[in-house]
Structure formats: structure tokens, C-alpha cells
Amino acid sequence: MGDPMKIRAAIVGDETEVKVLMSHEMETGQRKNAKGQVIPAWFIQNVTVVWKDKTVLSAQWGTAVSKNPFLSFRFKGGAKGDKVIVTWVDNRGDRRTDEALIA
Amino acid sequence: MTGVRSLGVVLALAIAPAALAQSSTADEIAKYRAALQDGNPAELWEIRGEGLWKAPRGPKQVSLERCDLGLGPGVVKGAYARLPRYFADADRVQDLESRLVWCMVTLQGFTPAEARKNPFGNGSAARSDLEALTAYVASEAKGVKMDVPLDHPRELAAYRVGEKLFYYRGGTHDFACATCHGEEGKRIRLQDLPDLATAEGARAAYTTWPAYRVSQGELRTFEWRLYDCFRQQRFPELVFGSDAAIALTVFLARNANGAPFSAPGIKR
Numbered sequence: 001m002g003d004p005m006k007i008r009a010a011i012v013g014d015e016t017e018v019k020v021l022m023s024h025e026m027e028t029g030q031r032k033n034a035k036g037q038v039i040p041a042w043f044i045q046n047v048t049v050v051w052k053d054k055t056v057l058s059a060q061w062g063t064a065v066s067k068n069p070f071l072s073f074r075f076k077g078g079a080k081g082d083k084v085i086v087t088w089v090d091n092r093g094d095r096r097t098d099e100a101l102i103a
Numbered sequence: 104m105t106g107v108r109s110l111g112v113v114l115a116l117a118i119a120p121a122a123l124a125q126s127s128t129a130d131e132i133a134k135y136r137a138a139l140q141d142g143n144p145a146e147l148w149e150i151r152g153e154g155l156w157k158a159p160r161g162p163k164q165v166s167l168e169r170c171d172l173g174l175g176p177g178v179v180k181g182a183y184a185r186l187p188r189y190f191a192d193a194d195r196v197q198d199l200e201s202r203l204v205w206c207m208v209t210l211q212g213f214t215p216a217e218a219r220k221n222p223f224g225n226g227s228a229a230r231s232d233l234e235a236l237t238a239y240v241a242s243e244a245k246g247v248k249m250d251v252p253l254d255h256p257r258e259l260a261a262y263r264v265g266e267k268l269f270y271y272r273g274g275t276h277d278f279a280c281a282t283c284h285g286e287e288g289k290r291i292r293l294q295d296l297p298d299l300a301t302a303e304g305a306r307a308a309y310t311t312w313p314a315y316r317v318s319q320g321e322l323r324t325f326e327w328r329l330y331d332c333f334r335q336q337r338f339p340e341l342v343f344g345s346d347a348a349i350a351l352t353v354f355l356a357r358n359a360n361g362a363p364f365s366a367p368g369i370k371r
Binding site: 003004006019021023025066067068070072 | 141142144147150151227
């Protein structure tokens with residue numbers, strides 16, 4: 001299990017803006033260590049965001065996404081106090097779920 | 104003669120667009136930083152640091168919440184803007200990092216070596232608790248005016264030593280900090296360098312550390328900045344928490360007095 005995410009969700013007009021900061025190494029599998037051995041790829045593969053039992057974002061990520069990724073998106077609907085649940089799963093099967101209330 | 108004169112003209116023409124490109128590059132870097140400021144990964148270190156601060160740790164299983172950062176035991180708010188300073192209990196001028204080590208040793212019962220472990224982190228293999236704690240304490244001083252004291256004779260002495268170190272030329276390259284940071288308009292590659300001898304330059308630089316370095320994917324503290332400057336100058340290694348590191352910090356932090364503290368920042 002990784003470190004906690006930092007999630008912010010706020011109403012902007014008639015949409016909800018969600019900003020997520022995740023803590024992950026996001027190794028590309030292209031780098032080598034000091035001994036010349038390849039550092040194995042290790043990255044977040046799937047990201048899902050759920051609001052009221054409804055998936056509002058589902059993403060498949062690859063190694064081109066930076067270390068400690070920042071994700072920002074908007075969806076229609078959402079009200080103050082609603083819960084937004086973010087989950088990531090990486091290629092090692094490790095996962096992390098955090099939630100935030102819409103402000 | 105004509106040949107030489109026309110060469111001069113060509114050179115002048117060649118320099119003008121380069122200077123233009125330089126200033127627009129700085130503008131673009133500023134835009135890049137502004138774009139990254141929202142969602143600064145430094146926040147991940149702040150969260151982890153807050154957890155470390157409040158968790159019972161070490162052989163004595165106590166938290167750092169009784170640690171005196173200069174404003175009384177446990178007071179974190181604004182403490183970073185008033186450091187380094189003289190601490191009577193340690194009989195030493197300390198910056199935040201050395202103060203944290205002191206508290207981890209005296210309150211939590213860690214050995215000095217354990218407390219100083221991984222002062223500068225390297226990915227998930229060697230995470231730095233000190234960098235996380237520093238990020239947390241620094242974030243609690245956001246917006247607070249820099250107010251580093253020079254009231255105690257030891258603080259004044261540290262400032263004088265720091266000033267001397269700043270101008271001291273040495274090493275294989277006969278460099279001083281002032282070689283790059285003592286004049287307006289200097290740069291390394293495309294990075295503009297602040298003139299740290301002026302209040303304006305010191306304020307702009309000091310108040311934005313610690314910072315998340317995008318190119319390293321790490322949060323870096325001011326001690327790291329000094330350590331790496333020494334390496335770049337080909338100076339002997341600047342020892343973490345040493346009197347030299349603290350003296351330089353006193354000199355630069357004091358010169359930044361009056362400016363609102365705005366770290367943890369984000370840098371290239």
C-alpha cells in the first residue's frame with residue numbers, strides 16, 4: 001500500500017473539479033542502476049474515481065506519466081459534502097484508495 | 104582594421120538575439136513553475152512529515168510535539184521563519200534540520216547517527232524522514248515574515264562566519280559562493296542565478312526553499328541546496344548539520360528578513 005493521496009474537490013460553476021496528487025515512483029523500466037542493471041518498470045496502471053456509486057473517471061496509465069502524478073479533471077454534477085473516492089492500482093497489484101468531500 | 108570593425112558588428116548582432124532568448128526563457132520557466140504550483144508534490148512530503156511529527160517514535164516512543172523549535176515546545180506555526188537561532192539547551196545556533204536531529208535524540212532517544220540517517224532522500228529506496236519533517240514545519244510558516252534574530256552573540260558570530268564563507272574562494276576551481284551569486288544577471292545554463300548579496304536576491308531565493316525538484320522527483324531542503332552548491336564548486340563535502348552549513352544558512356536567512364516566507368516551492 002502506497003502513501004496517502006492528497007485529494008481536493010470543489011464546485012466550479014455547474015461542475016465539480018477534482019485535483020489528485022498521488023505518491024508513486026512511476027519507474028519506466030528504461031533506467032539502469034549504478035551496477036548497470038535495469039530497474040524494473042513500476043507504475044500506476046489504472047485510476048478510477050467514483051462519485052455516488054458512479055464511475056466518473058476511469059483511466060489506464062503507462063510509463064509516460066511522471067513520478068508523483070498530479071491529476072485534475074471535472075465532472076458534471078456533484079454537490080457540497082458529496083464523497084469522491086479515488087483508487088489507483090499499479091502493475092505490481094498494489095493499490096491505494098482515498099476519499100475527499102466536495103467543498 | 105575594417106575587418107576587425109565588421110567582426111565587432113557581427114558579434115554585437117549575434118549577442119542581441121541571444122539576450123532576448125535568455126529573458127524569454129526565464130519567462131517561460133516562470134510560467135512552467137506557476138503551472139506546477141497547483142498540485143505541488145511537496146504536499147506529499149508535508150503530509151508524511153506531519154505524520155512523523157505527531158507519531159510516537161524512537162526507543163522512548165514519544166512524538167516530536169514537545170520539541171521546541173524556538174517559539175516554545177510544540178509550536179510549529181511560523182517557527183521556520185525565525186530559524187536558525189541560538190538554543191540555550193543545546194548551547195548552539197541551530198537551523199531546523201539540526202534542531203530536528205537534536206529533538207529526535209533528546210526527546211525520542213534515537214542515536215545521533217539514526218537521527219541523521221538519509222538527510223537527503225533517494226526515491227523509495229532511501230526515503231528521508233528529515234526532508235519530510237522539514238517540509239511540514241516549513242509549510243506551517245507560509246506567509247509569515249522572515250525574522251531571523253541576531254541578538255545573541257553566537258548568532259552574530261554565525262552570521263559573520265557565514266558571510267566569510269560566502270565570499271571565501273577555494274577548491275580546485277578557485278570558486279566562492281559569490282562567484283556565481285554575488286553579481287546581477289549571472290546564470291548557469293539557462294537558469295538565472297539570484298544575487299544573494301542583496302536583500303532582494305536573498306529574499307527571492309531563501310523563501311522558496313525547501314522545494315520539490317521536478318528533475319529529481321524529490322523534495323529538497325535548504326541544507327541540500329548548500330550541500331549541492333559546495334559539490335558544484337568542487338569544495339570539500341559540506342557536512343550535514345555542521346557549523347559551516349548553519350553559519351551560511353544564518354547569513355542567507357538573515358539577509359532575507361522582512362520577506363514573506365513562501366515555501367515549500369517547486370523548481371525545475
